Amino acid sequence: xxxxxxxxxxxxxxxxxxxxxxxxxxxxxxxxxxxxxxxxxxxxxxxxxxxxxxxxxxxxxxxxxxxxxxxxxxxxxxxxxxxxxxxxxxxxxxxxxxxxxxxxxxxxxxxxxxxxxxxxxxxxxxxxxxxxxxxxxxxxxxxxxxxxxxxxxxxxxxxxxxxxxxxxxxxxxxxxxxxxxxxxxxxxxxxxxxxxxxxxxxxxxxxxxxxxx
Numbered sequence: 125x126x127x128x129x130x131x132x133x134x135x136x137x138x139x140x141x142x143x144x145x146x147x148x149x150x151x152x153x154x155x156x157x158x159x160x161x162x163x164x165x166x167x168x169x170x171x172x173x174x175x176x177x178x179x180x181x182x183x184x185x186x187x188x189x190x191x192x193x194x195x196x197x198x199x200x201x202x203x204x205x206x207x208x209x210x211x212x213x214x215x216x217x218x219x220x221x222x223x224x225x226x227x228x229x230x231x232x233x234x235x236x237x238x239x240x241x242x243x244x245x246x247x248x249x250x251x252x253x254x255x256x257x258x259x260x261x262x263x264x265x266x267x268x269x270x271x272x273x274x275x276x277x278x279x280x281x282x283x284x285x286x287x288x289x290x291x292x293x294x295x296x297x298x299x300x301x302x303x304x305x306x307x308x309x310x311x312x313x314x315x316x317x318x319x320x321x322x323x324x325x326x327x328x329x330x331x332x333x334x335x336x337x
Contacts, residue, residue: 162196
């Protein structure tokens with residue numbers, strides 16, 4: 125067996141292994157839907173629709189679109205300790221961003237509705253929620269973000285600091301404050317807010333059997 129043939133064989137084998145690992149990673153869940161009051165609709169990347177009702181566990185994958193209707197709410201958990209609740213009439217897509225030597229950044233592209241999110245576990249997380257006019261980027265925090273029909277985004281920080289940015293700049297929004305992201309402007313200066321009231325809608329949604337991770 126010649127050296128060149130052995131080299132080609134090793135190279136082909138390496139490519140096959142790398143391809144298999146990439147395919148496995150692409151098909152691995154990035155989180156789980158844990159609970160739905162009413163119905164949570166999950167639209168997979170291939171267009172297949174699945175629904176979750178009640179307290180069950182359903183895998184979530186990158187590229188999934190999650191939706192609730194006017195009488196539904198849902199609770200999900202993403203890997204690395206990111207917990208998210210969806211209020212009524214909410215829709216977002218699960219995405220991610222990878223950078224060399226850095227943890228994966230989970231991204232929720234929120235087109236409408238309202239979400240509560242909390243990062244938990246050991247160490248800071250890399251997590252963002254994008255709306256039509258603003259982006260909330262966090263590491264260790266709890267917040268509520270609502271998108272109005274005109275795209276205006278209302279951020280209430282319950283605990284920690286959220287970097288709230290539009291195309292015109294980014295503002296650090298801190299515990300017990302609220303800020304507004306409006307198209308064509310920088311986010312508003314943080315104002316005092318009742319953080320507990322902002323997350324009151326989640327009180328019956330997160331089941332005791334599925335604590336925040």
